[in-house]
Amino acid sequence: MNQLKELQKSSADGTKTIQVRVNGQIVEREVHIRMLLVDFLREELGLTGTHVGCSVEGRCGACTILLNGENVKSCLTLAVQADGANILTVEGLGTPDNLHPIQEGFWEKHGLQCGFCTPGMMMSAYNLLKVNPHPSSDEIREAIVGNLCRCTGYEHIIEAVQYAAERLSSMSKEEREKLLTY
């Protein structure tokens, strides 16, 4: 993969050129310094899978993405702060023909109803499964406290994450790592 470099071109009209790797692809854009990362992803890059549920409160978690390995609420982050970062959004998880085990789990166990919280929920599950291959239901509940779901009552989400955990742990170390790094 090409190396990302932090570009320091910012101009007097309040814009700055940034470069980020999103779902494996390097993109470069000139953005207004006020632009939120979530708007950058959704509007500049057309990655509308990341949702806005609470508008800059950081409470609902619908906008959760992975930024350099951390779960980040993209409504609380400016696009310029992501300059040089490595980002994973729901679009980078799996494809319809080749779902990521987490996506499979949510499908199999009915972990979603309206699906609005789901991308953010799955991004939180991703980081949990990276560090904890066999989470208990309480550990799952803890890991998704930052992601609100109004539809499911969480029961099926917990089962979905457990399903994904089982699928992942039945895989070889390499396969598993491939699915949990970006």
Added chain:
Amino acid sequence: MTTASETKWVGRSIRRREDPRLLVGQGTYIADLTLPGTTYVELVRSTHAHARIRKIDITKAEKHPGVVAILTGQEIAAAMKPIIIPAIRPNLGGELQVPTVYPLAIDKVNYVGHPIVAIVAENKYIAEDAAQLVEIEYDPLPVLLDPEEALKPDSPKIYEEWESNIIWKGTLGNGDVEKAFSEADYILSERFYGHRTGAAPMETRGMVAAYDNFTGLTLHINSQRPHILRMALSKIMNLPHDKVRVIAPKDVGGAFGTKAAIYREEFIVSYLAMKLKRPVKWIENRMESLMSIGQERDQIHYLEIAVRKDGKILGIKDRMIADSGDGSNGVYMGFVMPWLSAAYLTNAYDIPNVHIDLTCVVTNKPCLSPSRAFGEFPARFAMDYALHLVARELKLDPREVFKINIIKEFPYVSATGITHDSGDYVGAFNKLLEALDYDKVKQEQKEARKNGRLIGVGFAMGAEMSGLGSQVFVPMENQPGYGSATVKIDTYGMIQVLEGDSPQGQGHETTIAQAVADELGVNIEDIYISYGDTFNTPFASGTLGNRGASYTVSAAVLACRKLKRKMTKIAAHLLGIESDSEDFIFSNREVVWKKDTTKKVKIEDIADVAILAPTKLPQGMEAGLEATAYFEADIASMLSIGVHGAVVEVDPSTGGFKILRYVVVDDCGVPINPMLVRGQVHGGAVMGIGNALYEKYSFDESGQPLATTLMEYHMPSAADVPHIEMVEFNVPTPYTPLGTKGKGEGIPAPVPATLASAITDAIDRPGFKLLNLPLTPESIWKALNEI
């Protein structure tokens, strides 16, 4: 013909067909839609709960670069009728006063959040900035927040032309209540209060309007009721009906009733698109959402129950006062919910003598708008918790008090006119006691008490509406209650189902396909479901009140049955046989003659003839393969039952408590997809727990809303709620073709009485009562320390 018993899809927990697109981030929600040239709206809202507008100064905002237009109340009011028109005004008899409501405030504001000015700009950042530059001067007026206060004759009037602050007033009931009370051994008389709480779906409201001179207005909006909204837009905006198209996006991020009302923004955004001839987009932010929609419940019940010493209820009286807010939301106007609350007050119980006085009052709060457990939530709390209090007072086992009162014979018509179609309520109740292991818990409670631990068990019931037939719906909302669906078979034998409701995550694409696949003997992959677009779906009143599985699915099934009659005639003709429709089965994408199963015709061949080669049709038969059906149940209304039970442990030193077990016994008639029903039950119970314990739309004394972020409006996270156990107890209804009933709407309603009674049982001290929601540690601690 096939019967429901030969099903292959109905009853199976198959994975949802809508999920793959949602899982890979390719759902299409309203915020994802932007049209070329889109402009963005930001609304300037009132910062006062009640005030006269002295001056609006938009000069600074106008000069802000990137601002496209600024709209104020005068202009938009001149362009359209007031929002509350007869077509979207409830029709419940009683005494009604109708407020004059325009989309933007003109000279007066009635609640914090009331929209005053709309700014349109090239992007939403600019619109937000410009909104800050609008200057509004107010003359504050006295603020009314307490409905009982607002009822006093000398209190100021929110609508000055009104004689009182009562928006609607009426009585419900039947029987000889006075006689019942004179014969009673005991009368329980309490004031119950259900606070303002409700649904806050994860996706807020939003819309994109576009206009051109030829097609007219197209409004994309995450509405539950696109057809009703289209009617309203056309009437209010003086547009011919054919020049208004409402499209609900394929994916909607939850609604729970909040997206069923008609609000002001629909007209603001539509008007601006017409004026500017550019697409206009507005996405409600979370603060606006919490300030203005989905606030429900908010009722006071002065409930009196007359009982015999064995616990049998002889009659009830209730004086209900509901805080309707400003009463401005079309279709519901803040009083349909409390009306339904009164109508369903008797819940699952046989109470012959009932008298309810309902008064709905306007205050300086946002209008009540529907929210899952439509109206019923506080009424269920009052009624079911009162039954527990009766049992305590009479020293009876609450089980017995419930059992003696539960409706046992069906159909049953309540004193308020609600028809219970069928079911086995006692069976469901017994199932709950069994699932809770009631006797064992009571034993454990005694043991625990010896060790100083306070454990308690409680329960409540919920007779949940399963759609509402036209008999109820027409008087209530001026809208039909039937289910409607069109089934079309295309030239390749693929089956398209069009429905006029528009779902928000309930799984229509899966459940309707399961029912249709069985009817037509095909795979669900052969079926595609279309909804949301008023230009090509049959008229329907929308996705609400559990109509999907009861009415809409039934309409789809009936449309298939109509179609099957034509298909069998074509099959017989092609096979060169004389036979009745009954002599064919539909299986494997083929229409098969029962008398000789080698004689069969593929669906696609029938479609080919009917659509592309009509010359091969039987003489005189018209071409095409499609049918529309409108399903109306043969009974005024259908209900399904849910029984909830909980075991809790209370810490009397803080009033805090922990839910040790939460069990729901649920009946949905025939479950189309049991996994989806479970999902509804889990979600509904957790919403009920959130509503009962943490969520509250509170206001300070000046009417400022105090819960305008999700930090203050605390919705339960995964770590806040217990594991929900669910037990199926399904009794098919004889009134729908497949025996299905709706499920989802009423599930939160039994939660508060379940928890309140469990806590009361745990405390177990004479005089301890929880009469006010929410059930916070503070309120429990107070109740404990007041006795």
